[in-house]
Amino acid sequence: MATAAIGALLGLFGPAQAQDKVINLKISLWVPPAHPLVPATQAWAADLEKASGGTIKATVFPSEQLGKAFDHYDMARDGIADVTYVNPGYQPGRFPIIAAGQLPFVFGDGKKGTQALDEWYRKYAPVEMKDTKVCFSFIHDPGSLHGKKKIVVPADLSGVKVRPAQSTIAEMVKLMGGTNVQASAPESRDALERGVADEIAFPWGSLFLFGIDKVVKYHIDAPLYTTVFTYNVNLNTYNSMSPAQKKVFDEHCTPEWAAKVSDPWTDFEANGRVKMRSLSGHEVYKLTDDQLAQWKKAVAPLYASWAEAVKKAGGNPEQIEADLQAAIRKHGAGI
CATH class of the missing domain: 3.40.190.170 (Bacterial extracellular solute-binding protein, family 7)
Structure with a gap:
């Protein structure tokens, strides 16, 4: 009896449990299969499945199979895909805060820059991209x-x-x-x-x-x-997860995973x-x-126009820029 009770408790408080409904995620990427992001994202998905006890499964769709590159934010918002690879700069003026990361001569290093960007944008993503959940952010090696x-x-x-x-x-x-x-x-x-x-x-x-x-x-x-990128999650998909599944998913939306997914691409570009x-x-x-x-x-002048766009969106460009520069200094990511 005691063993059964312990087993029941473990079932309640373990990672993601067998009794959780199986979720099948559609992950949409617009890059071709040979792009380093594809195997890196497949590895992320495989680890997510393992950590969730097989209750969060995923299929990666590269090469714009589910929609055009320009549409990937709206695809996550509307549930056309559950997780999408977004280039916010493909839609000028829509996401002015994160655009700070794509101003010229901001980042000198892809890996350190990803750590700085991801850390900084976690404060602002829930405001700027509120109709999706941002899993993590990253940059490519400077172009x-x-x-x-x-x-x-x-x-x-x-x-x-x-x-x-x-x-x-x-x-x-x-x-x-x-x-x-x-x-x-x-x-x-x-x-x-x-x-x-x-x-x-x-x-x-x-x-x-x-x-x-x-x-x-x-x-x-x-x-x-550099160009800034985000992995965005459909809110209905995320909210349909059990508490245990959400915990596992959140553990795969960290700065560490931002690095694991994007570092192979950084090496490839370098x-x-x-x-x-x-x-x-x-x-x-x-x-x-x-x-x-x-x-x-x-x-x-690009810095001045960026600040103006942020103000129009209700943000404080001085504070946003100060926060970004602090993250860049912390990670040694500048030029």
Whole structure:
């Protein structure tokens, strides 16, 4: 009898229990299966299933199978998928707070930057992305400008057609007299190949993954920008979980898991820079101190427009920026 009572107590207070209803999660990614995020997310899902005693199962759908890259936030909100990979910068002005992480020359390191961003955004995500649950946030290794024309100083972008990585880089291009060409990552090679775009803001390893290395030649070797990402969860899905399942799920939405999921991608992008330097037919070049100073001066207005957008959304840009800078200092993630 005593053994049965102990067993019953363990059943009440264990991780996720056999009596919990089995939940089958649809996880939507818009990157191809070869992208490092896919196996990393599959590993996250497998660990979630194991930790939940098999009551939280998941299937990963890469390559925009469930919807377009631009729609992934709304797909999580509306329950088209249960967990989605979101690039907030694909929707300019919608998420102004997290856009602080995609301003030029903020992060110098992908792994440290992910730790800083995730720690900082946990305070603001419930406000800015309140109609989903944000599991974690991360950045890719710093990307740069790549193209058919050698761009050295901001003035070189005048009249140039650029596919921006996200909304802040689009604003930068406009500021410097260029024209923006909107295309998601999977659509970018085609845009460059057809001459719709001349330049692209992109991380290094992904140039090869998406075949963009075949249509560009010149590459600025500087940490120009990073893009912020979130994994968002449908609220009905999360709220339908038992307390035990929620506990397991929350334990997989931590800074540690943000790193486990994104670190392989960071390594992949960093290795892409090394690979590109060794290829013939490509020119990878560093900026001089004077050229870098010109870039930093040219992008300064972006900080003011970011602050204005945050104010319009009811936020305090000074406090938000101070919090971000504190996280960057703590993790040594700056330039």
